[in-house]
Amino acid sequence: MPDFVALWVYLASKPLFGLTATLSVYVLAMSAYRRVGQAPWANPVLWSMLVLATALVLTGVDYGTYFAGAQFIHFLLGPAVVALGWPLYERLGELRQHWHRILLAALVGGTIAAVTAVGLGALFGLPREVLLSLAPKSVTAPVAMGIAEKIGGVPALAAFFAVPTGVIGALSARVLYTRMGFGTSEDDWRVRGFGLGTASHGIGAAHALQVHPSAGAYAGLALGLQVLLASVLMPLVFRWLPI
Amino acid sequence: MTDHGLEGLKGMAWLLVLQSLGELLAHALVLPFPGPVIGMVLLLPLLRVPGIHRQVAACAGFLLRHLSLLFVPVAVGVMAHLGLLATYGVRILVVITLSTWAGLAATAWTLRAVRERPAHGDSQGS
Numbered sequence: 025m026p027d028f029v030a031l032w033v034y035l036a037s038k039p040l041f042g043l044t045a046t047l048s049v050y051v052l053a054m055s056a057y058r059r060v061g062q063a064p065w066a067n068p069v070l071w072s073m074l075v076l077a078t079a080l081v082l083t084g085v086d087y088g089t090y091f092a093g094a095q096f097i098h099f100l101l102g103p104a105v106v107a108l109g110w111p112l113y114e115r116l117g118e119l120r121q122h123w124h125r126i127l128l129a130a131l132v133g134g135t136i137a138a139v140t141a142v143g144l145g146a147l148f149g150l151p152r153e154v155l156l157s158l159a160p161k162s163v164t165a166p167v168a169m170g171i172a173e174k175i176g177g178v179p180a181l182a183a184f185f186a187v188p189t190g191v192i193g194a195l196s197a198r199v200l201y202t203r204m205g206f207g208t209s210e211d212d213w214r215v216r217g218f219g220l221g222t223a224s225h226g227i228g229a230a231h232a233l234q235v236h237p238s239a240g241a242y243a244g245l246a247l248g249l250q251v252l253l254a255s256v257l258m259p260l261v262f263r264w265l266p267i
Numbered sequence: 268m269t270d271h272g273l274e275g276l277k278g279m280a281w282l283l284v285l286q287s288l289g290e291l292l293a294h295a296l297v298l299p300f301p302g303p304v305i306g307m308v309l310l311l312p313l314l315r316v317p318g319i320h321r322q323v324a325a326c327a328g329f330l331l332r333h334l335s336l337l338f339v340p341v342a343v344g345v346m347a348h349l350g351l352l353a354t355y356g357v358r359i360l361v362v363i364t365l366s367t368w369a370g371l372a373a374t375a376w377t378l379r380a381v382r383e384r385p386a387h388g389d390s391q392g393s
Contacts, residue, residue: 042340050336069335073342080346087347094340100330101337103282105303106289107327109310113320116311129377137370141362148358154351158362162370165338170301180344181351185363187342192367200371206379215378223370226334246374251307255300 036085042093049075062234064194067227069187101166105251108164112248115241126218130249133222137162138258156262157181161189163254164225164247171255175262190227193220197228198235213238221246278326281319285309 035041053068053075060066080090091098112119119126141158150158156177160168165186172182197220206212217239220228229247233240288309290302298305314320345352352359 046339046343047336050339069338069342072339073345076339076343077346080343081349087344090343091340094343097337098340102286102303102306103279104330104334104337105301106282106286106306106310107323107330109307110314110323110327111331112307113311113314125378125381128381129374132377133370133374136373137366140369141366144362144365145359148362150355150358150362154355154359158359158366161363162367164334165341167301167304169341170304174300178348180341181348183338183341184345184348185359187338188360188363189367192364193371196368197371200368201375204372204375206375211382215375218378219371219374222374223367226338230335248307251304255304259300 032083036083037089039093039096041085042090043096044093045076045079045090046072046094046097062231064191064231067187067191067194069227070191073184073187101169105164105166108248108251111244115245119245126245126249129218130222130246130253133219133246134162134250134253137223138254152176153178154181158185159262160254160258161185162223162225163250167251167255168225171258174259186225187227190224193224193228194231197224197231210238214242217242218246222250225250274322275325275329278322278324281310281313281323282306282326282330285313 050068050072053071056071057063057066057068076090080087138159138161141161142155145155145158153176156175157172157179159175159177160171160182163171163186165183168182168186169179171177173179197216201212201216201219206215213236217229217232217236220232220239221243224231225247229240229243232243285306286303287306289305289307292298292305293300293302310323314323
């Protein structure tokens with residue numbers, strides 16, 4: 025009888041393991057997500073993370089060993105951020121037409137999201153590294169990591185905080201916006217989408233895209249603007265205002 | 268397009284070249300923002316060239332459709348911070364929830380406030 029423990033230890037130590045596990049678990053989580061009608065609570069990033077982290081902790085594989093394989097997926101975040109220029113380019117016409125209104129909303133929304141996160145966090149007595157990792161949570165995870173690194177936060181924490189930020193936005197936007205009096209006119213859909221992309225990045229944008237095409241397009245635009253504004257402004261602000 | 272497979276690869280090459288340029292510029296000029304973001308800005312004027320636009324679209328479409336997969340490896344990194352979350356997890360969740368609602372509301376409120384202005388006097392000119 026083969027020694028299963030020895031075989032597991034052998035496989036788990038190979039980079040192939042981290043890569044295979046990440047892709048397989050994500051594909052399964054994605055099919056489950058589609059099966060339940062893409063309900064926000066079934067968010068595939070959230071569930072992949074929970075399943076993989078639990079499995080690694082239970083089997084005693086450390087994060088470094090896992091990441092040796094998972095880094096091949098992680099690496100694609102860089103080119104993916106460059107690729108965000110493409111949906112932004114597709115909307116340049118609309119951006120030129122309403123640029124003052126759109127830019128102002130992106131600036132106000134992004135600032136409020138970051139300031140309330142850092143302010144409330146400080147009020148609750150969270151440590152400095154957590155506060156600085158919370159600041160860029162409304163920006164899409166790969167950029168949030170870069171910003172966190174620049175301002176003295178922890179990239180892994182920033183990417184992790186971006187996940188509940190996206191899920192909570194996707195879960196609550198409909199109720200919140202209906203209470204605020206937004207309806208289902210074309211312009212109201214744009215507002216709803218733009219708000220989701222600003223406060224809840226890619227996960228919010230993916231949700232907006234399912235609800236209405238205009239909401240999705242404006243969410244994509246908002247996500248791209250947040251990437252630009254936050255990565256320019258946050259390192260400057262935190263350089264001048266050290267917490 | 269019979270050349271579609273290669274189009275996507277060419278698009279990937281553009282994205283990597285632009286990211287590299289972005290990293291170089293960020294490093295050489297000590298810019299405060301991440302290299303890929305500079306790469307994204309450099310991509311915008313290049314997309315006016317129809318050939319490049321087609322190649323980048325073939326690759327970017329695929330990459331962005333599966334964007335959420337790319338977050339998984341770093342999200343799993345939470346297992347390295349379990350101690351921190353055990354201590355502050357609830358407070359962090361409250362902060363994230365409230366600040367996300369504030370961000371959602373503030374963005375929509377600003378858009379509505381600015382929208383209502385042109386209804387009074389059509390000051391489109393000047």
